[in-house]
Structures are given as C-alpha cells and as structure tokens.
Amino acid sequence: MSFLKKLGLKKKNNGTSTGLKSTASSKKYIDSYSPVDGKLIGSVSVTSKKEYENVMKKAQEAFKTWRSKPAPLRGEIVRQYGQELRANKDALGRLVSYEMGKSLQEGFGEVQEMIDICDFAVGLSRQLYGLTMPSERPGHRMSEQWHPMGVVGIISAFNFPVAVWSWNSMIALICGDVCIWKASEKTPLCAVACQNILHKVLKANKVPEGVSCIINGDYNIGEYMTTDTRIPLVSATGSTRMGKIVGATVAARMGKSLLELGGNNAIIVTPSADPAIVLPGAVFGAVGTAGQRCTSTRRLIIHESVYDKTKKVLKKAYKQLHIGDPLNQKNHVGPLIDKDAVEMYTNALVQAKKEGAKILVPGGVMTGRGYGSGCYVKPAIVEADNEMQVVQTETFAPILYIMKYKTLEEAIAIQNNVPQGLSSAIMTDSVREAEAFLSASGSDCGIANVNIGTSGAEIGGAFGGEKETGGGRESGSDAWKAYMRRQTNTVNYTTSLPLAQGIKFDL
Numbered sequence: 001m002s003f004l005k006k007l008g009l010k011k012k013n014n015g016t017s018t019g020l021k022s023t024a025s026s027k028k029y030i031d032s033y034s035p036v037d038g039k040l041i042g043s044v045s046v047t048s049k050k051e052y053e054n055v056m057k058k059a060q061e062a063f064k065t066w067r068s069k070p071a072p073l074r075g076e077i078v079r080q081y082g083q084e085l086r087a088n089k090d091a092l093g094r095l096v097s098y099e100m101g102k103s104l105q106e107g108f109g110e111v112q113e114m115i116d117i118c119d120f121a122v123g124l125s126r127q128l129y130g131l132t133m134p135s136e137r138p139g140h141r142m143s144e145q146w147h148p149m150g151v152v153g154i155i156s157a158f159n160f161p162v163a164v165w166s167w168n169s170m171i172a173l174i175c176g177d178v179c180i181w182k183a184s185e186k187t188p189l190c191a192v193a194c195q196n197i198l199h200k201v202l203k204a205n206k207v208p209e210g211v212s213c214i215i216n217g218d219y220n221i222g223e224y225m226t227t228d229t230r231i232p233l234v235s236a237t238g239s240t241r242m243g244k245i246v247g248a249t250v251a252a253r254m255g256k257s258l259l260e261l262g263g264n265n266a267i268i269v270t271p272s273a274d275p276a277i278v279l280p281g282a283v284f285g286a287v288g289t290a291g292q293r294c295t296s297t298r299r300l301i302i303h304e305s306v307y308d309k310t311k312k313v314l315k316k317a318y319k320q321l322h323i324g325d326p327l328n329q330k331n332h333v334g335p336l337i338d339k340d341a342v343e344m345y346t347n348a349l350v351q352a353k354k355e356g357a358k359i360l361v362p363g364g365v366m367t368g369r370g371y372g373s374g375c376y377v378k379p380a381i382v383e384a385d386n387e388m389q390v391v392q393t394e395t396f397a398p399i400l401y402i403m404k405y406k407t408l409e410e411a412i413a414i415q416n417n418v419p420q421g422l423s424s425a426i427m428t429d430s431v432r433e434a435e436a437f438l439s440a441s442g443s444d445c446g447i448a449n450v451n452i453g454t455s456g457a458e459i460g461g462a463f464g465g466e467k468e469t470g471g472g473r474e475s476g477s478d479a480w481k482a483y484m485r486r487q488t489n490t491v492n493y494t495t496s497l498p499l500a501q502g503i504k505f506d507l
Contacts, residue, residue, distance in 0.1 A: 075125025
C-alpha cells in the first residue's frame with residue numbers, strides 16, 4: 001500500500017525513538033494486523049528497559065534546552081509540524097483507518113484534529129498568561145507565572161491512535177515540556193508514522209534529540225512511566241480499570257495524572273426535539289467508529305410521548321446501514337479493533353437478554369466475503385432499564401440502549417445515574433429544558449450539548465469528564481495549565497520589610 005511507504009513504514013519498524021534516532025535492540029516485536037482484512041500490516045519493536053532508560057536520559061537532557069527556548073519559537077516548531085501533517089493527511093488518515101478500523105472520513109478527520117490542535121497551540125504559545133494581584137503590603141507586587149514541568153508521559157488508546165497524542169504533546173511542547181509517548185499496542189504503526197513525520201521538522205530546526213520520544217509495548221512498558229519519579233505528569237487515555245491503576249500508581253509517588261477514561265453517554269430526546277436532528281445525532285453517536293469512542297452514544301432516553309415514533313425511525317435507519325471495509329466511503333460501519341472486542345460485544349448482548357432486556361435490532365457477527373477478519377458486527381438496539389448492570393457498564397461496541405421517561409427531572413436523573421460522566425446531550429426546542437439540562441442540577445458530565453450528539457468534540461473547548469471518567473481535561477480552553485507548574489511571586493521594592501497579616505517581628 002502506497003500510504004505505508006509514504007509514511008516511511010516497513011515490514012519491521014523501530015518502536016523506540018528519541019525523535020532523531022531509533023533503536024531496536026530488544027529483538028521483540030508487536031505484529032499489527034488490520035481489523036479490516038486480517039492482514040499483517042507490519043511489526044514494531046518492543047522497547048526494552050535499557051532502551052527506555054536511554055530515552056529518559058535523552059528526554060531529560062533535551063528538557064534543559066527546550067524549556068529555555070522562548071515559547072513562540074517552540075510554537076513555530078509546532079506550526080511546521082502542522083504543515084507536515086497537512087502534506088501527509090491523506091496517507092496518515094488511510095493508515096489510521098486501516099490499522100484501527102474506523103471509516104476513512106473519520107481517519108481523515110482525526111488527522112485534521114491534529115492539524116487543528118497544532119494551530120491552536122501556535123496561538124497559545126504567545127498566551128501562557130499569569131496573573132498580577134494586589135498585595136496587602138505597601139511597596140510589594142504579587143504575581144504568578146507558569147513554568148514547564150519536565151518530562152510528560154503520554155499513554156494513548158487504540159480508538160484515537162493519533163489525535164489524543166497530539167492534544168497532549170502539542171500543548172505540552174509549547175509549554176516547554178518534553179514528551180514520551182507510549183501508544184496502544186493495538187495501533188503501534190500510527191505512532192511510528194507520527195514520529196517519522198515529526199523527525200523531519202525536528203532535524204530541520206536542529207531541535208535536541210529527546211524532545212519528542214516514543215516507546216512501544218504492552219502495559220508493562222507503560223508501567224516504566226507510571227512508576228518513574230522522573231516523570232511529573234502522566235496523561236493516560238483508556239478504560240476506567242486502567243485509569244484507576246495508573247492514577248493510584250502515580251499518586252503513590254506524588255506525581256500528577258491527567259486521566260481520560262470511560263464514558264456511558266446519553267442523549268435525552270424531548271417531545272419538542274426535531275427528528276431531523278435526533279436521527280443523525282443518535283445513529284452516528286451509536287455506530288460511528290463501530291461504537292468505539294469514549295463519547296459514543298450508549299443510551300437514548302426518550303420521552304414517552306415520542307418513544308414509539310422514535311423507536312420506529314431508529315429501526316428503519318439501522319436497516320440502511322452499510323457495514324464493511326472502512327476505506328470504502330460508501331460504508332457507514334467498519335470493524336471492531338480485534339476479536340477480543342467482538343467477544344465483549346457478544347457477551348454484552350447475551351447479558352442484556354439474561355437481565356430481561358428486549359433486543360429490538362438484533363446484532364451478530366458478520367460472516368462471508370469481505371468479513372474474513374472476523375471483526376465485523378451488526379449494530380444493535382436494545383430496549384433496557386437504566387438500572388441493569390449491562391447498561392451501567394461501558395461496552396466498547398455499537399450497542400444502543402433505549403429507555404423512556406415522563407418528566408425532564410426523571411430524564412436527567414437517569415442520565416446521571418451511571419458511574420461515568422463524560423459526554424451528554426439533550427434534543428429540545430425548549431430554552432427552559434436546555435438551560436435546566438446545562439444548570440448545576442442538570443447533567444453531571446464534563447461535556448453537555450444541546451441539539452448535537454454526544455460524539456465528537458472541537459479542539460477549542462477543554463475535553464474530559466467527571467466521576468469514573470477521571471476528571472482530566474485536554475485540548476482547548478485553559479487545559480494547558482495541566483502541563484505546567486504554577487509559581488507565585490512576591491517582589492518587595494521598598495527599603496523596609498513589612499510582614500503579611502500585620503505580624504510584628506522587631507529586632
């Protein structure tokens with residue numbers, strides 16, 4: 001495939017890189033098979049402990065130089081990387097689609113998200129503002145400033161194999177940090193491709209080796225970072241189970257964590273909701289990326305007056321879905337990431353039946369020509385109760401649970417009554433309903449939308465959620481502060497030394 005060659009990918013690729021140099025001394029490799037057709041795309045070397053120590057050494061050395069470079073000049077490096085991403089958007093988007101299994105349009109969209117965050121970071125590099133505040137002491141000035149933290153560890157998930165890394169790394173880089181990226185072992189080639197593209201920019205600008213590094217392997221490799229006291233911040237994206245382990249491990253050494261974990265997202269459909277908005281919002285939210293987004297729509301909470309009508313329209317829409325090769329843009333739904341994900345999907349449907357749920361649109365594993373990878377499944381709709389254990393649990397697959405409500409207060413209570421708190425939405429033409437949903441007594445999620453679905457987010461706003469979603473915030477707004485340390489400064493420009501709170505200490 002030509003896009004692999006353009007991205008500098010081979011049959012065997014170095015999975016450890018300090019930005020300018022790559023090594024493969026471990027002699028162990030991860031094989032990356034495409035869920036699209038089951039074929040081997042390539043292999044990536046596993047990072048050894050010795051290689052990791054070399055990466056850390058280079059990263060620490062690079063930090064000393066990188067933190068001293070003016071932030072706007074750091075932003076210029078990021079700007080150039082954005083330009084290279086534009087030149088490689090088609091190739092990288094195709095790799096994302098082929099290695100992960102999401103639709104080609106979503107693959108292109110993910111690379112566009114990288115480009116957008118580069119643009120955002122460039123502007124931000126001139127806006128790392130601190131505050132000045134009045135002092136109670138005469139002749140004193142108080143202010144705060146922000147400094148780089150050091151080495152930032154980034155652990156990303158398979159479902160967004162390039163975008164989430166860029167959310168973290170592009171912001172961290174303009175803040176003066178250096179980054180070490182441990183990508184998902186299910187999509188390792190995407191990480192190598194991103195590093196290959198970045199290599200050109202780093203080399204052209206004589207950036208020190210170690211500013212942006214990658215390591216590869218399973219969770220054991222990730223543990224190198226989570227237990228390493230030399231890494232003040234670990235940003236981890238993945239399951240709640242994984243996040244609890246990372247959070248506890250990093251906290252035990254007094255480090256900081258930025259956690260983006262599971263979601264169990266709902267759309268509330270009110271009587272005044274516009275069906276022309278409800279249908280695409282709910283269907284894309286439920287089946288986009290084959291239900292493998294942390295913001296995927298898992299639950300549809302429908303008012304009893306429009307319940308039967310909405311259910312009928314949904315069932316009709318699901319019959320029109322095309323399932324198949326995601327690189328074929330006529331298809332709506334691609335494969336799940338691997339056969340383990342397929343098993344999780346089928347187990348969830350079995351569990352739903354055991355708990356008394358009604359299957360409205362049957363699921364099932366696709367077989368026959370074009371489905372040889374064994375990773376293609378049919379999106380399912382299940383009529384369920386929010387209290388069911390299967391509904392309370394996030395299943396990373398295209399299963400949509402629907403349920404009815406009588407009052408808005410009841411709908412919001414149902415929406416909030418899950419352990420996760422990432423994304424939420426309400427479909428309504430009522431200003432009162434919309435404002436109630438967005439109020440302090442409304443949605444308890446980090447993201448609350450009106451008349452758009454739960455899935456998808458723009459880089460300008462901070463992304464993240466509450467409760468078991470981890471509480472982290474990435475990307476836009478003031479999320480940059482997570483990658484820096486705050487310092488309060490007080491300057492006395494007088495010849496006397498008055499103490500705070502009027503304390504007297506005369507000698």
